[in-house]
Amino acid sequence: MLYLIGLGLSEKEISLKAFELLTKIDNIYLDTYTNYFDFDLLWLENSLNKKVSPLSREDIEKNPLFLETAKKEDVALLVSGDPLVATTHTDILLRANKKGIQTKVLHSSSIYSAIAETGLHIYRFGKTASIPYPEENFFPRSFYDVTIENKERNLHTMLLLDVKKEKNLFMNPKEAIDILKRLDENNNIKDIVVISRISHENQRIIYGDMEELAKFEKEFYGPPPHTLVIPAELHFAEEEYLLTLAEIYKNSKNK
Numbered sequence: 001m002l003y004l005i006g007l008g009l010s011e012k013e014i015s016l017k018a019f020e021l022l023t024k025i026d027n028i029y030l031d032t033y034t035n036y037f038d039f040d041l042l043w044l045e046n047s048l049n050k051k052v053s054p055l056s057r058e059d060i061e062k063n064p065l066f067l068e069t070a071k072k073e074d075v076a077l078l079v080s081g082d083p084l085v086a087t088t089h090t091d092i093l094l095r096a097n098k099k100g101i102q103t104k105v106l107h108s109s110s111i112y113s114a115i116a117e118t119g120l121h122i123y124r125f126g127k128t129a130s131i132p133y134p135e136e137n138f139f140p141r142s143f144y145d146v147t148i149e150n151k152e153r154n155l156h157t158m159l160l161l162d163v164k165k166e167k168n169l170f171m172n173p174k175e176a177i178d179i180l181k182r183l184d185e186n187n188n189i190k191d192i193v194v195i196s197r198i199s200h201e202n203q204r205i206i207y208g209d210m211e212e213l214a215k216f217e218k219e220f221y222g223p224p225p226h227t228l229v230i231p232a233e234l235h236f237a238e239e240e241y242l243l244t245l246a247e248i249y250k251n252s253k254n255k
């Protein structure tokens, strides 16, 4: 049996159900590449008195030995956030299924629900997109087109930032805003909400004009993970919440 288990957004957000299950499983692996992984799993290893083995993208996608083990024994693959949100893990379930391995998913907290801490109404979000690192001869823009399509439908856009674990690269808001500015020739984007390390002790929610936020260096935003939201026209309740609870960087504080 293969169990895909969500760790949630920070330490100790794993469900009690999943924790109890892990006490009975000896093959425990960790996906290290779909998110910036900064929380300590020692507490989990110590509480279970078991080892959690890290797996790289290659171990999971190209050479999934853990699936061979799952043919004979129970295997748990731990994933940050919810295991099926914004990751490629439905593919693992399909591959396991084709090998005749039974699977079960244990869900957990995710950036998709935690984003509601911005006060933006969750049902007003349109399609999510990711901002990838530009490459030598390729400057991706599909996330920008998604943002504009959502804006035209008066929907918010959640923009996830690129994670290139193999190269130890985790996009910061400064890089993301610079990329957005390059594409936004017609000044369609006015406001941005930056959500950093949500569910961690040092979480931050920043709301401001893109021009104002672009002035800050990456150090201002602190360590990853970060997500950007390009809001649609704000409902008065959303605006009141943001203006009351976020850090604000706007030209006119009355806006």
Ligand SMILES: C[S@@+](CC[C@H](N)C(=O)[O-])C[C@H]1O[C@@H](n2cnc3c(N)ncnc32)[C@H](O)[C@@H]1O
Pocket (backbone or CB within 6 Å): 009, 034, 035, 036, 080, 081, 082, 083, 084, 085, 086, 087, 109, 110, 111, 112, 159, 160, 161, 162, 163, 195, 196, 197, 198, 199, 200, 225, 226, 227
């Ligand atoms: C590939 S997605 C994985 C999402 C994860 N499975 C989940 O359910 O939350 C990784 C991206 O989600 C966003 N993210 C994840 N955790 C976050 C957090 N605690 N605060 C802000 N953004 C986060 C970042 O943009 C990060 O690059």
